Every structure is written in structure tokens, then in C-alpha cells.
Amino acid sequence: MTREIIIQAIISGLLMGFVYALIAAGLSLIFGLMEIVNFAHGEFMMMSMFSAFWFWALFGIDPLYSLPVGALLLALMGLATHYGIIRHILRASMLAQICATFGLAIFLRALAQFLWTPDFRTIQHPLVEGRVDIMGIFLGLPQIVASAGCLLGFTALFLFITRTETGLALQATAQDREAASLMGIPTDRMYALGWMIGSACVGVAGVLLTTFYFVFPEVGFQFALIAYVAVALGGFGSILGALFAGLLIGLLESVGGVLFDPSYKLLVIFALYLVVVFFRPQGLFGRF
Amino acid sequence: MPPSVSAWAIHAEQEPALQAALAEPLRPRLSLRGKLAAVTGLVVLLAYPFVFNTPFAHHMMILIFLYALMAQAWNILAGYCGQISLGHAVFFGIGAYSSGFLFATYHISPWLGMLVGMVIAMAMALIIGIPTLRLRGHYFAIATLVIGESVQIVFQRWEFVGAASGVWLPIVRENPLLNFQFNESKIPYYFIALGFLVLVCLAVAYLERSKAGFYFRAIREEPEAASSLGINVSLYKVLAYMLSAAFMAMAGSFYAQYVLVIDPETVFPLTLSILVLLIAVMGGVGTLWGPIIGAAVLVPLSEATRIYFGGTGGTVDLMIYGGLIVLICVFRPSGVFGLFKDWHLGHLFRKDKTHEHA
Numbered sequence: 001m002t003r004e005i006i007i008q009a010i011i012s013g014l015l016m017g018f019v020y021a022l023i024a025a026g027l028s029l030i031f032g033l034m035e036i037v038n039f040a041h042g043e044f045m046m047m048s049m050f051s052a053f054w055f056w057a058l059f060g061i062d063p064l065y066s067l068p069v070g071a072l073l074l075a076l077m078g079l080a081t082h083y084g085i086i087r088h089i090l091r092a093s094m095l096a097q098i099c100a101t102f103g104l105a106i107f108l109r110a111l112a113q114f115l116w117t118p119d120f121r122t123i124q125h126p127l128v129e130g131r132v133d134i135m136g137i138f139l140g141l142p143q144i145v146a147s148a149g150c151l152l153g154f155t156a157l158f159l160f161i162t163r164t165e166t167g168l169a170l171q172a173t174a175q176d177r178e179a180a181s182l183m184g185i186p187t188d189r190m191y192a193l194g195w196m197i198g199s200a201c202v203g204v205a206g207v208l209l210t211t212f213y214f215v216f217p218e219v220g221f222q223f224a225l226i227a228y229v230a231v232a233l234g235g236f237g238s239i240l241g242a243l244f245a246g247l248l249i250g251l252l253e254s255v256g257g258v259l260f261d262p263s264y265k266l267l268v269i270f271a272l273y274l275v276v277v278f279f280r281p282q283g284l285f286g287r288f
Numbered sequence: 289m290p291p292s293v294s295a296w297a298i299h300a301e302q303e304p305a306l307q308a309a310l311a312e313p314l315r316p317r318l319s320l321r322g323k324l325a326a327v328t329g330l331v332v333l334l335a336y337p338f339v340f341n342t343p344f345a346h347h348m349m350i351l352i353f354l355y356a357l358m359a360q361a362w363n364i365l366a367g368y369c370g371q372i373s374l375g376h377a378v379f380f381g382i383g384a385y386s387s388g389f390l391f392a393t394y395h396i397s398p399w400l401g402m403l404v405g406m407v408i409a410m411a412m413a414l415i416i417g418i419p420t421l422r423l424r425g426h427y428f429a430i431a432t433l434v435i436g437e438s439v440q441i442v443f444q445r446w447e448f449v450g451a452a453s454g455v456w457l458p459i460v461r462e463n464p465l466l467n468f469q470f471n472e473s474k475i476p477y478y479f480i481a482l483g484f485l486v487l488v489c490l491a492v493a494y495l496e497r498s499k500a501g502f503y504f505r506a507i508r509e510e511p512e513a514a515s516s517l518g519i520n521v522s523l524y525k526v527l528a529y530m531l532s533a534a535f536m537a538m539a540g541s542f543y544a545q546y547v548l549v550i551d552p553e554t555v556f557p558l559t560l561s562i563l564v565l566l567i568a569v570m571g572g573v574g575t576l577w578g579p580i581i582g583a584a585v586l587v588p589l590s591e592a593t594r595i596y597f598g599g600t601g602g603t604v605d606l607m608i609y610g611g612l613i614v615l616i617c618v619f620r621p622s623g624v625f626g627l628f629k630d631w632h633l634g635h636l637f638r639k640d641k642t643h644e645h646a
Contacts (some may be wrong), residue, residue, distance in 0.1 A: 037426045088618040094425040098372050099569050100617035106562060107610030110603035221558070225437065228430045267441055270434040277427055278419055 008137050009258040010251060015139070015147040017250025019205050022150040024230035024242035026201030032174040032237025033194040034090060039101040040081070042224025043108035044199050047130055048074050048206030049215045050112060058211075062127040063210045064145070065249055070207040071200045078199025082192045092189075105220075112217035119216045128211065146208035153204045157197065158239055168253055170194060174237060225266075226253075229273040235283025244284065299314065339479045346474035350546065352587045353481035354539055359567040359579030360488050361535035366565070367407075367574035368492075369499060369528035371421060375436025376564055377532040379409040381443070381539025381555035388455045388550050391467075396447045398468035402541035409537035410530040417529040433558070440556035450452025454551025457544065468545045477546055484542060488535050492576055495531075504528055508574075566609050570616060572625025581624050 027041050038044075048070045048286050053204040055066040063070075081104065087102050128145045161167040172180040173190040181187045213219070230249050234241025249269055276283065339344055358380065366372050386408055387401030420431045444452050460467045470476040495501040505523045506514035515521045544550050563586070571582025586609065593604040616623055 002380055012475055037430070067473075085614060085618055092617070092621060095366065095370070095569075095573060096617040096621040097567070098426065098429055102374075102562075103610045103613030104618060105610070106566070107607055109612065110606035110610055113603045114607060167557070175289055226435070229434070232427065232430065261445075263441065263445060270438045273434050274431060277423060277431060281423065281427065 001100050004136055004138060005258060006255070009254045011137055012139065012143065013251040013254025014247055015143050015250070016257050017247035018147040018150040018154070019246075020223070020226055020230055020236060021207060021243040021246025022069050022154050022157075023202050023227045024204040024234065025154055025239050026198035026205075027227050028231045028234065028237055028242045029069075029157075029161075029194055029201070030198040031231065033170065034086070034191055034225040035214060036086060036097050036101065037228070038198070039098065040105035040108060041198075041202055042220030042222070043105045043112075044074055044077060044203045044220070045209075045223055046215075046217060046220035047108060048203035049213075049219060050116065051126075052207040052210040053123060053215045056126075057121075063123065063207050064127050064149075065148075065158070067204065067207045073204045074203025074206075075196040075200040076094075078195035078197075081199075082195040084089055084155075085186070086195065109217050109220065116217070118217055120216045120259050122214055123210055126211045140212060142211035146211055149208045150205055153201060154239075154243060157201060161239060166193070195241065216254065226269060229269055231283075232273055233276045233283055235285040238283065238285035241283055241285030291557065293327060306485075332480060337475045343474055346478050348587060348591055350474065350477055350481045352583045353485045354476075354542065354546075355563070355567055355587060356580045357481070357485050357488055357539045357542075357582035358536060358564045359541065359571070359582055360485075360492055361519050361532045362564045363568045363573060363575075363579050364492060364495065364535070365528050365532035367568060367578070368495065369504040369525060370425075371525060371528070372565075373432040373529075373532075373561075374429050374558075374565070375432035375434075375439075375561055376532070376536055377556050377558070377560040378432075378436050378439050379413065379536035380540040380543070380560060381439070381550075381552070382409045382412060382533075383537025384544040384550045384555045385443070385449055385455065385540075386537070387541035388457055388544035389449055391545075392457050397466055398541060398545050399466075402468075402538060404532040405537040405541050409533040413524060413530040413533035417526040418522075421525040421529065433561075436556065436558060436561060440552050443552040443556060450551070452552065454554075455544075456550065457548040457550075459548065469548075477542075481542060484538060488538075489576060489580070491531075491535075496576060498522065500527065505574075566613055570609065570612055570623055572623030573621075575623070575625045578623055578625045585624070 023045060027038060030038050031035065043221065051070050051073050052063040052066050055061045055069065056063060078237070084098055085104065091098050092100075126142060128141045131140045132144070159167075161170060169180070169185045170190055170193065171185065172185055173187055173194075177187055180190070187286055226249060230242055230245040232245075234243070234245030249272070252272065255264050255267040260268070336349060340346075358376075361379075362373065362376050365376075365572070383402065383405035387398045390396040390401040390404060391398050416432075416435060418530065420428055420435075423431060443449060448454060457469075459471065460469055461471060464470045468480075487546030495504075503514070503519050506517070506519060507521050507524055511521050540555060544554070547554075567582035567586050568579045569582070571580065572578030586605070588603040589608065593608075597604055
């Protein structure tokens with residue numbers, strides 16, 4: 001176990017961590033606003049990955065160029081989900097809430113499998129390909145670009161939430177819905193906005209992933225599971241927590257895969273979730 | 289001075305209608321029409337395998353019974369006690385592996401293996417449940433999801449039970465009943481599955497009217513209020529989990545003996561946990577008939593789409609089911625059985641006390 005391999009694992013783990021962070025941030029935003037876990041988050045990402053793939057396969061447009069379209073599509077999907085489903089179950093029992101988004105996830109996954117078969121697809125020769133050699137560490141260029149893209153996306157999200165008026169309104173709604181609405185902040189519109197932004201986040205991450213990851217109907221589930229752990233670890237509702245947790249998980253996954261058996265690396269992450277949720281249920285950072 | 293409780297008790301004794309209501313047994317009495325319906329149903333079920341004497345017809349009903357059994361087990365925990373488990377396949381797999389492995393390696397009768405599986409499943413439910421049932425709904429759901437995936441990963445690597453190849457049960461021709469293996473026809477499996485389902489449904493029916501059942505429902509609705517009334521919430525949650533796990537393991541053992549091959553991908557996957565949830569929610573979670581209705585709809589739907597579209601049915605059945613679940617959760621969370629109740633169809637089959645007094 002040479003030093004290079006460990007450093008390699010750490011860096012590629014951190015790169016992946018930024019992707020996880022953006023996915024988790026979207027999930028955390030939605031939960032922070034209305035206390036609903038979007039069990040269809042992974043399937044949303046899968047949809048954005050397929051959109052990027054089809055833009056490439058049918059029109060030859062590279063994912064990096066179709067990124068805005070993918071993000072927009074996902075934002076619309078989030079909006080539709082809010083108005084079609086979520087608005088009706090806000091006051092329903094927890095079973096109804098869990099099952100509604102879960103049912104949506106199953107529907108989307110089955111739809112993708114029906115339309116596009118369970119085959120794995122990849123994008124050949126993306127705009128950014130190949131790898132670089134930085135002082136003996138080999139890093140794939142698509143991974144670096146994807147990671148940078150997610151970091152940019154996350155920064156944009158963070159600045160929006162903390163520096164703009166709408167972002168502050170979102171925070172207010174998350175902290176105290178009634179007080180915010182008394183101040184004139186329309187709750188329903190904030191919820192819709194939260195869904196749009198959260199879905200757009202996961203859309204950006206998904207499109208960027210297509211440059212180096214396989215695209216298939218089940219792909220959402222793997223990332224969603226990691227996102228749940230990241231959000232639980234970072235704290236439901238905390239964007240910064242999602243960043244920290246995403247990086248930590250990326251790191252653990254990569255280093256754990258190198259130190260232990262690669263097939264056990266998911267177990268490490270799951271063990272982490274269970275430990276965090278028992279000893280600190282509110283996560284490391286609580287709310288925004 | 290405030291009126292004492294005893295003063296109110298005297299009033300109760302003087303109220304004939306109230307007395308009558310308190311004296312009424314909790315079991316609804318079936319009207320003549322209801323009794324006739326029950327007997328007809330029973331006769332139909334008993335005669336079915338002889339009337340439709342093809343292996344496929346038998347297989348489909350066995351699947352319906354099996355899924356209804358699993359959904360009913362999940363229903364105990366989620367429907368009556370309100371804890372949504374997304375990893376219930378774990379217990380199914382434990383049951384399958386326990387009886388399967390014991391039969392394949394040591395030739396222990398699968399009935400005994402099934403009991404062993406149920407005990408192991410209950411022990412696992414205890415171990416998992418005590419820490420996780422403290423968590424709030426979403427956290428608990430994700431925790432069960434995570435544990436389910438973890439167990440599948442572990443079994444995929446565990447050489448002792450065959451790792452990814454799983455357990456292959458030997459084909460044994462003598463002593464079919466003792467060895468729980470019928471090679472000539474599926475009909476014995478049909479009746480055993482039906483027997484299991486009836487057993488579990490009777491257990492749930494008894495649970496519905498028992499003290500534990502009321503405690504479960506109190507915990508589902510308002511855990512804090514229940515706790516303030518002196519109900520040991522943690523204890524009853526864990527009990528529900530253990531009972532639910534035991535019945536899932538029962539189903540798993542049956543499956544192992546029916547299919548004779550088990551591996552981690554078949555008995556532990558998330559898709560199985562999801563199916564169980566779908567069936568229960570669609571049929572009507574928290575009711576006795578819900579899981580049965582759900583299974584009676586899903587299995588024929590799956591088979592029909594499989595035949596129509598080929599392969600895995602093009603997942604059309606899952607699309608329909610996912611969509612239905614969303615619609616149900618949005619518009620009528622009580623499921624199909626809720627519709628049955630809302631349209632007062634139950635009155636067709638029950639003896640109505642109020643009408644008798646009128």
C-alpha cells in the first residue's frame with residue numbers, strides 16, 4: 001500500500017465528494033423547507049443523465065453544452081412534482097409522504113427501463129477526455145471537470161441562499177413557515193422554488209456525471225442512497241453540512257475501497273450512517 | 289368540589305344505549321349475505337386448483353398467497369404500528385437461507401428450519417429494532433433501507449452460505465410432507481401457502497382486536513399521547529417488528545422450498561421490499577384485507593404484462609403500480625380497501641346493530 005495509492009485514493013475520493021455534495025445539497029434544501037425526504041431524488045438524477053445522453057446520442061451535443069438544458073428540464077420536473085404531488089401530501093401522514101415520493105421513484109425508474117431498456121450506456125469521446133498526470137497522481141479529466149462543475153454549482157447555490165433576497169426568503173420559510181408568511185413570504189411559492197432549485201442541483205450533477213459514468217435506469221438508486229447518508233450526516237436542512245458530508249463520504253468510499261475490499265466500501269458508508277443517526281440524529285450541522 | 293369519577297359511572301349505568309354499546313362484542317357479526325359470501329369464497333379457493341388444473345394457474349395463486357402473506361407481515365409493522373420499513377426483504381432472506389441451508393447441508397426438515405428461521409428473524413428484528421425504532425419516520429425508513437442493502441452485500445460475500453451462488457436445495461423424492469418438497473404437482477404447495485396466509489390473517493385479525501393491536505394503532509397515530517397514557521412505546525414497536533419479521537421469515541422458508549434455489553439477489557433485493565410495500569399500500573395499509581386485495585391485483589397484472597410485453601414485462605406493471613401508489617397517496621391514502629369502506633360496501637356483509645334497534 002504505497003503512499004501514492006493512498007494519495008490517489010484521497011484525491012479521487014474528494015473529487016467524487018463534490019458531486020455527492022451537490023446531490024445531497026439539493027435533497028437537504030427540500031427537506032429543510034418542508035420536512036419531506038424526496039425518495040425520487042436519485043431517479044431525478046437518472047432522468048437528467050438520460051437527457052444528457054440522448055442529447056449526445058441524437059444530436060451530438062456534448063453534456064457540457066447540454067448542461068443548462070438538463071438543469072432546466074430537472075427544474076421543471078421538480079416544479080411539476082411539487083404542484084402535482086407534494087402540495088397535496090404536505091399535511092398527510094408520514095406513510096403517505098414517504099410512499100408518494102417512493103411511488104414516483106418506482107414509476108420513473110420503470111418508465112426509464114420501459115423506454116430505454118436496462119442496458120448500460122456511455123458517452124464516447126466527450127469534449128473533455130483523457131487524464132492528467134500531476135506529480136505521479138493520475139486523474140481523469142472528466143472527473144476533474146465534473147468535480148469543478150459541481151463545486152461551482154454548489155457555490156452558486158450557497159451564494160444564492162445566503163446573499164440574495166429570495167435565498168434569504170427560502171431560509172426564512174425553512175426556519176419558521178408561519179412567521180415567514182406573516183412577513184409576506186408566500187410559502188407555496190417558496191416550496192415550489194425549493195423543489196426547482198433542489199432538482200436543478202441534482203440535474204447539474206447528473207449531467208456532469210455522464211461524462212465518465214454509465215447511464216442506466218438503476219443508476220439513481222446508488223447515488224440516492226449515498227445522498228441520504230450525506231444529508232443525515234451533514235444535517236437535514238444544512239447546505240454546508242451537505243458539502244462537508246459529501247466530501248467525507250467520497251473520501252471514505254475511496255480510501256475504504258483501497259484499504260478494504262472494494263465491494264465492502266458501501267458497508268463503510270452505511271455503518272457511518274447508522275452511527276451518525278444514533279449518536280447525533282440532527283447531523284453535524286443541523287439547519288442552514 | 290368537582291364531580292367525582294364515580295358520579296359519572298353511575299350515569300353510565302343508567303344509560304341503556306351506552307350500556308348496550310359497551311356490551312357489544314368487538315367482532316362484527318356477519319349477516320346472512322356475509323356468511324354466504326365467506327363460505328362461497330372458501331369453497332372457491334379450495335376447489336380452484338382442481339378446476340384450473342394447470343401448473344401456471346396453481347403457480348399464480350401460490351404467488352398471490354405468498355405476496356399477500358409478505359404484505360400482511362409488512363402491514364403489521366407499517367400499517368398497524370406506523371413504522372415504515374423499506375428493508376423488509378432482509379427477514380424474507382433470513383427465513384429462506386435458514387431453512388434452505390439447514391435442509392441442504394444437514395438435511396434437517398424444512399419445517400424445523402422454518403421455525404429456526406423465524407427465531408433468527410425475530411432475534412435480528414430485536415437487534416436492529418432496539419436502536420433504530422427510536423428514530424423518526426424518515427430516518428427509520430432510510431436506516432432499514434441501508435441495513436437491507438448491507439445484509440445483501442454481506443451475504444454476497446459470505447462463503448459459508450455459498451456467497452453469490454447461494455444455496456441449492458437437493459431434490460428429495462421420499463417423504464414429501466416431512467421434507468416439504470412436492471415434486472409431482474404444485475397442489476400441495478397451493479394448500480400450504482393458503483394455510484400460511486389464513487394463519488397470518490387470523491393472527492392479524494386477532495391482533496386487530498387485542499390490546500396490543502390498539503396499542504400499535506395508538507403508537508401509529510400519536511406516539512407521545514400513547515406514551516403519556518403509560519404505553520411502553522419502544523417495547524410495542526419492537527414487538528411489532530419481531531412479529532412482522534417472523535411472518536416474513538415464514539414466507540421466505542416457503543419460497544426456498546418452492547423454488548429450491550436461493551441466492552442473495554433473489555431473496556434480499558430492494559425490489560422485493562418495494563413490492564411488499566406497494567401491495568400493502570395499494571390494497572389499503574392498516575387493514576386486514578388490504579394486502580390480500582393488493583396481491584390479488586398485482587400478481588395477475590405482473591403476469592399479464594409479462595405475457596403481453598415479454599421479458600420482464602417491460603416493467604409496465606411497475607409503472608402502473610408506481611403511478612397508482614402516487615395517486616393513492618395523493619387522493620386516497622387508505623387504498624382500495626378504503627374505497628370499499630367509503631362506499632359502505634361493508635354493510636352488505638355485516639349485521640348492522642343500529643338498524644336492528646331502530
